[in-house]
Amino acid sequence: MSSVIRDVRGGTTDEPGAPSSVTPTTPGPARGYSGASPAVPRDPRLLAAEKAEYEARAAADEAAAAKAAADDAVARAAAAKAAADKSKAELEAAREEARAKARAAALQVRMEQEQQLSEAEAVRAQARAVRDQRLGTVHTVATEVEPEVVTVVRRSTDKFAGAFGLFLLRLLLAAFIGIVGWQTMVDRPAVSDALVTVGLPESVVDRLGPVVGVGLIVVAVFLLVGLGTRIVAGLVLIATAVFLAFFRFGPFSPFIEGQFGFYGDRELFIAIIALLFVLVGAGGWSLDARIRHSREAGREEE
Known part of the structure; x- marks a missing residue:
């Protein structure tokens, strides 16, 4: 061009x-x-060139003006944001100051009320003293009652000696009952004959023999670990008493000539040991003691 x-x-x-x-x-x-x-x-080409140059200058001027307006808008937005942040900070400070003043006023009111109550109580006490002085009333000073001291004593069966001794007794009793249970399951004819002599029918005896053997083994396991010892020992005591009444003692002398001891002495000792566990429990080396300690710890936390 x-x-x-x-x-x-x-x-x-x-x-x-x-x-x-x-x-x-x-x-x-x-x-x-x-x-x-x-x-x-x-020439029309010259006119078109001059027109294009004029329009380019006008577009440049408009772009510069738009940029200046955009910069001004950004500056105004930043100023507005700063003013908003300042206003927000001032509002928060005013709220905190108002809350502090409200707390101080409430504290002042409460102190004044307490002072008024104390003054009124002092006036009433003074009035009572004057009245008692006129009436000649003598007040006795009440003695303070000392709080009762509760001493928690640990069970002797939880200590080493008691726990170890009861563990040995449980081991002995569990071994004896477990052996009897195993023999009951193995030697079924002898058990059936013994139950028949009591008067039980043979149809019941055939099913009752294995049940008795399994039950004795379960009882032995419970005694060995010390779980539900009082209940299990009570069952052993009842079963031993029944066994002594029906199988060992009768209308004859329990002392047999030529033998030491007496008839049924072993079952009687078993019954006494079972009674001991019913009275004192399984001791410190048992699951019953662990459960008891857990319950006591839970009550102390509550």
Whole structure:
């Protein structure tokens, strides 16, 4: 476009690159802005170029104005945000100050009320003293009752000696009952004959023999670990008493000639040991003691 503008201002109308065929005819000051005579109309390409240049300058000015307006808007937004933060901080400080004043006022009111109550109590006490002095009443000073001291004594069966002794007794009793249970399961004919002599029918005896053997083994296991010892020992005591009444003692002398002891002495000792466990429990080396300690710890936490 610059070459075209130069051609027009130089007085040529040829295309760029073509040889110049027209020379200016009128030299001097009569030439116009485009280099032609004022009577000659301006080249449309020059007008389009000038218009495009003017529009470019206007667009640049508008862009600069828009950028300045955007910068101003950003600055105003930052200032507004700072003002909002400042207002928020001032509002929070005012609220905290109001709460502090309210707490101070409430404390002052409570102190004044307590002072008024104490003054009223002092006035009433003084009035009572004056009245008692006039009536001649003598007040006795009440003696303070000392709080009762509760001493928690640990069970002797939880200590080493008691726990170890009861553990040995449980081991002995569990071994004896477990052996009897195993023999009951193995030697079923002897058990069946013994139950038949009591008066039980054979149909019941055939099913009762294995049940008795399994039950004795379960009882032995419970005694060995010390779980539910009082209940299990009570069952052993009842079963031993029944066994002594029906199988060992009868209308005859329990002392047998030529034998030491008496008939049923072993079962009697078993019954006494079972009674001991019913009275004192399994001791410190048992699951019953562990459960008891857990319950006591739970009650102390509550």
